[in-house]
Amino acid sequence: MTDAAAQSTNVGSATPDTMAWDSRARRVMMIYLPLSCFVLILLFPFYWMAITSFKPNAELLNYREHNPFWISSPTLAHIKHLLFNTAYPTWLKTTMFVAIGSTFLSLFASTLAAYAIERLRFRGSPYVGLGIYLAYLVPPSILFIPLATVIVQFGLFDSPMALILVYPTFLVPFCTWLLIGYFKSIPYELEECALVDGATRLQILRRITLPLAVPGLISAGIFSFTLSWNEFIYALAFIQSGANKTVPVAILTELVTGDVYQWGALMAGSLLGSLPVALFYSLFVDYYVSSLTGAVKE
Amino acid sequence: MSVTTLPSRGIALRQPGWVARLFDYKPFLIVMCLTPAIGLLTVFLTYPLGLGVWLAFTDTTIGQRGIYIGLENFQYLWTDPLWWGAVFYSIFYTGIATFGKFALGFWLALLLNNHFPLKSLLRAIVLLPWIVPTVLSALAFWWIYDPQFSIISYLLVDVLHIRTTYIDFLGTPWPARFSLIVANIWRGIPFVAISLLAGLQTISPSLYEAAMLDGASAWQRFRYITFPMMLPILAIVMTFSIIFTFTDFQLVYAITRGGPVNSTHLLATLAFQRGIAGGELGEGAAIAVSMVPFLVFATLFSYFGLARRKWQQGEAND
Numbered sequence: 001m002t003d004a005a006a007q008s009t010n011v012g013s014a015t016p017d018t019m020a021w022d023s024r025a026r027r028v029m030m031i032y033l034p035l036s037c038f039v040l041i042l043l044f045p046f047y048w049m050a051i052t053s054f055k056p057n058a059e060l061l062n063y064r065e066h067n068p069f070w071i072s073s074p075t076l077a078h079i080k081h082l083l084f085n086t087a088y089p090t091w092l093k094t095t096m097f098v099a100i101g102s103t104f105l106s107l108f109a110s111t112l113a114a115y116a117i118e119r120l121r122f123r124g125s126p127y128v129g130l131g132i133y134l135a136y137l138v139p140p141s142i143l144f145i146p147l148a149t150v151i152v153q154f155g156l157f158d159s160p161m162a163l164i165l166v167y168p169t170f171l172v173p174f175c176t177w178l179l180i181g182y183f184k185s186i187p188y189e190l191e192e193c194a195l196v197d198g199a200t201r202l203q204i205l206r207r208i209t210l211p212l213a214v215p216g217l218i219s220a221g222i223f224s225f226t227l228s229w230n231e232f233i234y235a236l237a238f239i240q241s242g243a244n245k246t247v248p249v250a251i252l253t254e255l256v257t258g259d260v261y262q263w264g265a266l267m268a269g270s271l272l273g274s275l276p277v278a279l280f281y282s283l284f285v286d287y288y289v290s291s292l293t294g295a296v297k298e
Numbered sequence: 299m300s301v302t303t304l305p306s307r308g309i310a311l312r313q314p315g316w317v318a319r320l321f322d323y324k325p326f327l328i329v330m331c332l333t334p335a336i337g338l339l340t341v342f343l344t345y346p347l348g349l350g351v352w353l354a355f356t357d358t359t360i361g362q363r364g365i366y367i368g369l370e371n372f373q374y375l376w377t378d379p380l381w382w383g384a385v386f387y388s389i390f391y392t393g394i395a396t397f398g399k400f401a402l403g404f405w406l407a408l409l410l411n412n413h414f415p416l417k418s419l420l421r422a423i424v425l426l427p428w429i430v431p432t433v434l435s436a437l438a439f440w441w442i443y444d445p446q447f448s449i450i451s452y453l454l455v456d457v458l459h460i461r462t463t464y465i466d467f468l469g470t471p472w473p474a475r476f477s478l479i480v481a482n483i484w485r486g487i488p489f490v491a492i493s494l495l496a497g498l499q500t501i502s503p504s505l506y507e508a509a510m511l512d513g514a515s516a517w518q519r520f521r522y523i524t525f526p527m528m529l530p531i532l533a534i535v536m537t538f539s540i541i542f543t544f545t546d547f548q549l550v551y552a553i554t555r556g557g558p559v560n561s562t563h564l565l566a567t568l569a570f571q572r573g574i575a576g577g578e579l580g581e582g583a584a585i586a587v588s589m590v591p592f593l594v595f596a597t598l599f600s601y602f603g604l605a606r607r608k609w610q611q612g613e614a615n616d
Contacts, residue, residue, distance in 0.1 A: 035409045038402075039420065042427055042487065045438040048449060052441065063452050109334035116331035120324060128332065135339050137597075138347065139545035141566035142589055145573040145582045146350035147342065149358075169343045172335050200322045230431040232548045233566075237574050248433040252552055263441050270434035281429045285422040288429070289492060 046274075053078050053268035060264055078264035079272070086255065087242055088269065094160055095229060095246040096276075101164040103224040106171035107217065113172070114179035115205055119191065129180065136173035143169070144237045151238050158240045166238070167228045174227070175220040178291055182216030183209065219291035222284050226277050247273040353583035360577040371584035381585065384563040388592070391479055391564060392544045398483040399539060400532075403490025408524075410491065411498045421492070428488040436552035439481040443467035443553070471561035474554055478562055481549055490535060497531035498524070536600045541593055565589050 052060065054074040059066040066072060082088045116122075117129045147166060148157075156162035186209060194204045210217070235246045242254055251269045255262070281288060320326055354371055358364030375381040410421060427435060442449055444467075451464040467477045501524065509519050547566040550556065556563035556571060563571070565585055573582015 031409055031412050031414065034405070035414075035420070038406050038409070038487075039423060042424060042484070045435055045442065045484070046426065046430070048442060049435075049438040061447060063447070063456065068449060068452060105338075109338055112331040113335035116328050120328050120331065122324070122328050128336075132335065132339065135343055137541060138343060139541060139589075139593075141545035141547050141569065142350065142586045143343065143346050145569065145579055145586055146346040146353055148574065149353070149579065150342070150346050150349065165338070166342050168338045172338060176335060200318055201324070201327050202318075202321050226429060230433075232431070232433050232551075233570070236551075237570070248431045251437065252433055263444075263447075266437055267441060270437045273434050274430040277429055277431070278426070281426070282422070285418075285425075288425065289421065 049267045049271050049274075052263055053271045055264060057264060078262075078268040081265055082268050082272065086265075087250070088247075088272070090243050091245055091247045091250040092272075094244055095273075098160050098163045098167070098235075098246060099225050099228040101160075102167035102171060102228045103221055105164060106168040106175050106224050107221055109168060110172045110175035110179055110220065111210070111213075111217070114176045114183055115209065117176070118180045118183040119188075119209065120201070129176075132173050132176050136170065136177070138169075140170065140231075140233050144233050147234070148237050157238060158244060160239075160244055162238045163228075163231075163235055163246070166234050167224075167231060171224045171227060175224060178220045178223070179213065179216050182213045182219075186212045215287070218284065219287040222280055222287055223291050225280065226288075229277050350583050351587055353580055354587040355584075356580045358579040358583075360579060364580050367580075371581050372588070374581070375584060375588060380560055380563065380568065381588075383560060384565045384568040384585075385588075385592075387475065387562060388544055388564045388589075390475070391482070391546070392540060392596070395479050395482040395486065395543050396536065396540055398479070399486035399490050399543075400536065402483065403487045404494055406487060406491040407494035407498055408520075410495050421495075425488045425492055427485050428492075432485060432548045433552045435485065436481060436549050439477075439484075439549075440468075440553045443477050445469055468554055469558055471558060474558055474562050478550055478553060481553065482543065482546065485549070486539060486543070490539065493535045494528065494531065497528050501527045533601055537597050540596045540600055544593060544596060545589060 051069070051071060054076070055071050056073060056075045056077065059072065113128075113132065117125045117132075151157050151162045151166070154162075156165070190208055190212075191204050194208055199207070230248065231246075232248050235249045236253075239245050239249065242250070245254065247269075251266065251273060255266055255269055321330070353364070355366055355368060356364035357367050357370070406424065410417070410424070414420075441447075445464065448464065448467060450467075451461075454461045455464060466473060468474045505523050505527075506519055509523055514522070544564075545566050546564060547570065550562055550564050550567050551570070554562045556567050565588065569582045569585035569589075572578050572585060576582075
């Protein structure tokens with residue numbers, strides 16, 4: 001246990017290429033040059049999105065007289081149009097409501113499930129875990145048509161509640177596996193001590209296991225929030241009326257009108273719709289990285 | 299030591315309510331804990347999955363219950379050139395995009411595994427395309443691929459003078475197909491790179507030291523140490539990647555909606571077009587079900603093709 005930990009910290013500090021023959025020029029050519037190309041390409045669409053949202057239409061559609069990579073007279077017209085002439089604030093609110101609702105629902109369900117599978121050990125608990133993992137491999141593209149009929153049967157069609165109930169189908173498997181990993185890392189002895197002291201199982205979960213699993217809960221929470229904010233196909237299939245649409249669907253179906261696309265407004269909408277998750281992301285980068293890699297390794 | 303505290307605690311715990319006692323009864327507690335998760339997954343995942351297979355054998359349309367018609371939907375699809383086109387493009391899209399994602403993602407992971415200043419910041423930036431809603435970055439690509447105001451065309455024609463005409467990215471079948479693949483690769487690189495980076499960091503540096511003492515070249519170190527050690531994690535990441543690329547919907551729906559002349563339909567977008575937009579639920583479900591054999595095959599192939607080796611952590615359970 002301690003050996004493994006020591007080893008993994010070693011790995012971080014020593015990489016194979018730090019030996020003497022490694023010259024500076026070679027390093028620039030082999031590492032920095034390709035790396036900056038990658039960063040440039042990965043970031044360019046966002047730069048382009050951002051710069052388009054603040055460009056006046058005249059500059060937007062005239063590359064010969066204006067340098068397309070810069071704005072000479074930035075404008076807030078597109079964002080103003082979005083906020084005051086369209087239902088964008090409503091879409092944002094709906095998306096936020098759906099994302100928060102489904103995140104809490106999945107966190108609740110998957111914490112209990114992970115605790116039962118990992119800590120209450122019963123016969124067949126590995127199979128339940130495997131079953132939940134397999135659920136993660138069922139892609140939404142296969143499910144959305146029958147789910148649409150189920151949603152209609154339940155009378156939830158065109159309601160954000162439908163999305164809150166459906167999103168856990170891909171959030172619960174992910175969160176459960178993440179939390180199983182976290183619960184595994186909490187020493188079992190702590191719970192045994194509490195049991196000896198006469199605590200009930202629920203007290204143990206509430207007072208001991210959950211407080212220790214807070215980093216895992218945060219990881220699972222922000223991940224669920226991001227995934228539900230970004231979800232598209234269910235929101236497209238189950239929501240009909242303009243006011244109940246989520247941001248990604250609404251931009252594509254309500255803002256793209258006619259033959260002449262209003263690129264300024266479209267890009268401003270995309271920028272604003274990306275901001276909440278980007279902000280969230282910048283606050284919790286490490287949690288994202290650890291949960292992404294943790295879920296893959298499990 | 300704790301003698302003084304024991305009596306009072308004992309009294310407090312001797313009469314727990316029947317609710318508390320019920321919740322301390324292990325089988326009951328297990329059932330209670332599993333109910334929310336299993337319930338949600340059964341109602342909204344397992345049941346629809348079965349229902350989808352049933353729908354594929356009926357002629358259900360929106361607002362009308364269908365009757366069992368056997369294999370008719372599948373027979374129709376078999377003779378439908380659009381379905382064959384979607385099958386072809388789904389396989390082509392998955393193949394090229396997966397190859398691109400893994401080649402570039404692996405390279406990026408190897409680059410990020412080096413030491414340089416601002417490493418964690420860079421790692422954060424790299425993951426950004428994966429965090430942002432796909433549809434929204436797809437819109438940015440749509441704008442980048444605009445026939446008149448494409449920034450790529452502008453660079454090639456007016457700045458670099460490599461071409462004389464603007465590229466019609468999305469107006470003709472083959473350029474449109476490749477444009478979508480490029481967008482998919484762009485979106486997939488971060489996930490692959492960050493997952494593989496985590497795998498790279500578990501490889502012990504002593505292996506490289508030993509190889510270097512033996513005079514192994516950089517290529518040999520990659521070929522005989524990095525690659526074999528990475529195979530298990532590659533298998534898992536690739537399985538995920540293939541499943542979610544093959545069933546991709548958002549990118550294609552946002553950028554081309556299957557056009558021009560239905561040349562960029564994936565099975566998922568075709569299923570949406572027939573099933574939800576066209577109202578032919580039975581036929582849409584049949585298209586969705588027709589994805590399953592491909593998925594099973596791709597999963598088995600990538601999993602068993604790559605994961606022949608045992609887990610690098612060893613066979614002992616953790």
